[in-house]
Amino acid sequence: MHYSAQKSGFLHSPGYPIKVAKLCAGLALIVLSGILSAAPESEALPLLIRNVTPVDAKHGLMQTQDVLIDAGHIQSMGKNLAAPTGAAIIDGQGRFLTPGLWDMHVHLSYDSRFIDIMPDLFLDYGITSVRDTGGDLKRLKPILASLYGPGAEAPRVFFAGPLLDGSPVVYGGNDESGIGEGHLTAAQARSKINALVAAGVDFIKIYEMVSPEVFDAFVVEASLHNLPIAAHVPLSMLASDAAPRVQSMEHLRNLEMDCARDADALLEERRVLLEAGQEQPGMSLRSSIHRAQRDPAIQNEDPARCERVLASLSATIQVPTARLNAMTQYPPFAQNDWGQALDALPESISSEWRKASMYMDPNSYKVAGEWTLGMIPRLAARNIRIGAGTDTPIGWAIPGYSLHRELEILVAAGLDTQIAFAAATLVPASFFGVEDRMGQVAQGYQADLLLLDTNPLDDIRHSRDIRLVILRGKIVRDHRRKH
Structure with missing residues (x-):
């Protein structure tokens, strides 16, 4: 493509x-x-999503890893990332992180x-x-x-x-x-x-x-x-x-x-x-x-x-x-x-x-x-x-x-x-x-992201299975309590 x-x-x-x-x-x-x-992009606290599987249209399904979000951007991605002081830690095990x-x-x-x-x-x-x-x-x-x-x-x-x-x-x-x-x-x-x-x-x-x-x-x-x-x-x-x-x-x-x-x-x-x-x-x-x-x-x-x-x-x-x-x-x-x-x-x-x-x-x-x-x-x-x-x-x-x-x-x-x-x-x-x-889940990119329960590349209908919506690095929708 x-x-x-x-x-x-x-x-x-x-x-x-x-x-x-x-x-x-x-x-x-x-x-x-x-x-x-x-718009209060800089007010969002750091977010560390542990053990999540990033997915986007360029890279496809990526390796399960940690994703650190701060100041409205994806700051780093990798294994066993250190959590900054005051960071919210989210368990992403078994879930998928995609672009908004x-x-x-x-x-x-x-x-x-x-x-x-x-x-x-x-x-x-x-x-x-x-x-x-x-x-x-x-x-x-x-x-x-x-x-x-x-x-x-x-x-x-x-x-x-x-x-x-x-x-x-x-x-x-x-x-x-x-x-x-x-x-x-x-x-x-x-x-x-x-x-x-x-x-x-x-x-x-x-x-x-x-x-x-x-x-x-x-x-x-x-x-x-x-x-x-x-x-x-x-x-x-x-x-x-x-x-x-x-x-x-x-x-x-x-x-x-x-x-x-x-x-x-x-x-x-x-x-x-x-x-x-x-x-x-x-x-x-x-x-x-x-x-x-x-x-x-x-x-x-x-x-x-x-x-x-x-x-x-x-x-x-x-x-x-x-x-x-x-x-x-x-x-x-x-x-x-x-x-x-x-x-x-x-x-x-x-x-x-x-x-x-x-x-x-x-x-x-x-x-x-x-x-x-x-x-x-x-x-x-x-x-x-x-x-x-x-x-x-x-x-x-x-x-x-x-x-x-x-x-x-x-x-x-x-x-x-x-x-x-x-x-x-x-x-x-x-x-x-x-x-x-x-448009990607990659270091340096804007942190407009979705945490999904299922992989949208397996079935496009899975793009509806939204657990979190993150906009400018801030959680703006949290559907965890609904699951």
């Missing part, structure tokens, strides 16, 4: 410097940065009902880092400030700001989430990137309605600021043209249109539809194009052309959100633990979501779901990196719980268990260029 990284991006969480240019962006950013820097998990595709501000509960749920399920792939900064910044306030416990958050869209905006206008913004010219695109840099974003997210000219401006300007790019394939472009210029692509969406025998004709048809549909709401225009082209493109694949398309993805992480795309094949409400997972949500949400089966058309995404599941092993066979993301809370995605379902579906689709585990540990770290300090 190839884990090359784009050496860009930075963390707002403790231990990572904020770029000098961003420190001068204004009082609001200074206040926010100060709050985020205040990531969800590469969440929207913290999408649904206000989730804002207060999302951080706790992520930690309950062992998710210690998330990538917020689109949010209104006016809503998102207060959320981030609260997550890193005094005494708060929350995953690390990497955020992009709004979906950088074209016209008409998909998530704009009357949409409650307000997570999309339109850009019609290259000058507007360049200006927006500079504004986002000043706002302190960790990456940018390009959406589906942008023109090729605006896409190009976003990419060029983002590269000047070393900002990684997550993107949907714009409807006005081919995946093979867009993919090499971004660091991740989301949902595998619009990839199938480039694999079709008549891909070039479909592209011209989309461009005509986009031009003629400027007075329509963005969501309805996009949906109508998908309905018209997606399933026929899948059913009309040109294998030789698709090989060339897949070759264009070699340096770009694919985040398939399989639990969303293949919901027809794997409906969440069909899981035995669905009701129990819903019990952790506020009644206003759980009562609504218990009726999910009433609202889902079982045939709505059947073809696309089967195509997604079939594409996952094809990507892996070509050493194309796959990232684990859920689109939480969209599509009945319970924060945390849905990440484990994503991993299980990736494996059910044919992904090797170790590669699936990498999708939620090493691959997200590589997107931000921090794989030299996150």
